[in-house]
Amino acid sequence: MSDASYLLKELISKFKLFSDETRLKIYSLLLIHPDGLFVCEISSLLAVPFYNVSKHLKELRKERLIEERRVGKYTLYFPIYENNKSDFNLLLKLIENLKDKIIDIPIYQIERIVENRSLSLNSLCKNVKDK
Secondary structure, eight states, X not given: OOHHHHHHHHHHXXXXXXXXXXXXXXXXXXXXXXXXEEHHHHHHHHTOOHHHHHHHHHHHHHTTSEEEEEETTEEEEEEOOTTSOGGGXXXXXXXXXXXXXXXXXXXXXXXXXXXXXXXXXXXXXXXXXXX
């Protein structure tokens, strides 16, 4: 496969990845809070079912745009910056610059969920999964 052909396939893959509104919002939300968010927090903030968030996170992980780290019985997801290929930095920079407009969730709402994490993560995750 030629370099041009490979680059074209990679570009198509990235555009397909971000053509889904939910996936774009999840990635933008992780950029807004780069210290990481749990699936139930993302689900609650975006009002998207838990299983859909998990599915989209898997796609973002597959493209090496996010990482995961186990914290107790939950998994924390956060963006990867250093591994992004330079060929796609412009696309990723565009998303980075527009993340606040893509999400349209007040920062205080995100911070409130994260601040109350230790008190409410078990109940938040249970409530989100039950919906």
